[in-house]
Amino acid sequence: MSSIHIEAAFKCFGSVKALDRVSLTAQPGEFVVLLGPSGSGKTTLLRAVAGLERLDGGAIWRGEELVEAPALGLHLPPEVRRLGMVFQEYALWPHLTVLENVALPLRERRLGSWRELAQEALEGVGLEALTQRLPHQLSGGQQQRVALARAIASHPQVLLFDEPLSNLDAQLREELRLLIARLTHQHSITALYITHDQSEAFFLADKLGVMREGQLLQFDRPEVVYHRPAHPFVARFTGAQGGLEAYQEGLRLHLNTMVVQQQAARTGRMRVYFRPESLRLHHQPHPQALLAVVSHCAYQGQHYQSWLMLEDATLVQAPSPQRLQAGERVWLEPHPDHLFVFAEGDE
Template identity: 50%
Template sequence: MNDAVLTIAGAFKRYGETQAVAGVDLSLTSGEILCLLGPSGSGKTSLLRLVAGLEHLDAGELRIGGEIVDDARGAPRPPERRGLGMVFQDYALWPHLSVLDNVGLPLRERGRSDWRKAARVALEQVGLGTLERRHPYELSGGQQQRVALARAIAARPRLLLFDEPLSNLDAKLRDELREVIAHTVREAGIAALYITHDQSEAFFLADRLGVMRDGKLLQLDQPETVYQRPVSPFVAHFTGAAGPFAVEPLENALSWAGIVAPCPPDAALNGGGPAALYLRPQWLSPAEPGAGAVPGVVRVSGYAGDGWSALVDLPNGSIHLRLPQRVAAGERLHLRVDWDKALLYPRDHKR
């Protein structure tokens, strides 16, 4: 891509016997937020450290702004010469400096005479324009992370790197800060590579979303595509689908514990044989007993404000559902499935 801010081609990185990054290719354009989602050990942070210049490629090539910064042959370009801004879990603020000085110090060190003006603009963008004289110990955790974000964007870098920046905050602050990040980054028109293991965070922020496992990038696409059509059982399960439920494909249909249902369109099956069914909670709704209705038994339930949250046992598996009325443990119910959206894979799918 000619307008790519970041291009990674065939990236490999090994630590001893562990292949942390295994042949990753991706590109990122100006103003785009690309989120990488995956469990611990999936390779997402190792990839970010390669982009940051904190690690060196074993093989492959990495370009920022069209310039090679690491190609596994020579010495990589150091972090301070890559035009990056970084926001990590640890806010890394200087406790003896004011908010304004924390944001402006990197600019001062580069000899910017307008550092105060640039720092104040960044603080206004993150909603802290009135707190420039305070010190970090006078701020909440959410405010401290806003200062870290302001410091990262103050120099208007071409690329921002986020490594689990909200993982130390409570749920309410995470929701608030992800909105600040989305607005601030897009308003500034900066490309961002965002690493997280939090599904809701990734889906909310991403223009494109990648899912990693064992150092490999399994799927990279728009968030709605990853959600609606995950390429594998792992991607489906990691992004919140319940399963696998064992089913048997029939001609233009499938059998689930004696229930015959239509085969989902675009089912990822190659020939016959056992299959694995994955369902998202919103694809099931209460129904009257009858043909096609799936029986379930409530294992445990609790009030969730806008309904009842219940763990429901279905044939050969279980699923968490949000139900509109009170349900009790042991209660039996029947559910209608939106088969047009259901996900079906060969039972022996390897990815």
């Protein structure tokens, strides 16, 4: 088992800071997910760990071994970093069969048991019957399973995932993310996984990092990120809504007509976010609730999901046990403990 430690990673592309002093540690056997929109620097960070991108500053350790340190002129090439990686575009070698694709890295490392290892990896992803096929004869999901088998075949201690599921449809995504979670835990692999899909991130992560514009805004257990986002962007990107204007005076937060008691005293203009499931719906006026007009309601199986327009024209979602009519007036009561309050200008 091996850890990954990144210290103040810095990288510029021209005048754009792709990585702005990012530090994080993935403990041995830990599954770390980096979540962020495109251009947030997560891909650059992953590629730097793989050795496919050179940092401009900072350092990367794999266990106790320093693998990247531009200040020392140190850059271990990818092939000696002993990693596994799964690419967004699968990156299967089109001229090799499924078995050969999985076996090539093993044979390159002169492992005598390459055939057994490859076979075992393919069984692990359920493709033992297709070993002689060529990549273009497989479906997208099958191709990504081959890529996964290739990455785990040599039992690497560290596995990198570059948005591996983004090219697949919903059902396959769910199937494969389960497979990935199972395989990595089974082999106690330290994983670094990047994605822009929050549900994927929460599903897989032991530790979750949220990135924006080259900066790591928060890095913590997914539960903490979900319940205590450290930054308005983290709140928004993990599904919180609102961004309502508010004013706090000491411990009292004034939100529209509501007054909510806060635990930390401060004074100034605030922005308030909340998660859909923390809203309670009232059909009558309520002192601790916000007035909203139903704009759309959709059936979701167990409940209904409604899109509601607040007085300041902010659109929010809330679950409801029954169907609401468009144009209907309702009152939304946020759970006071589940409000995310950020000082205005924290962005």
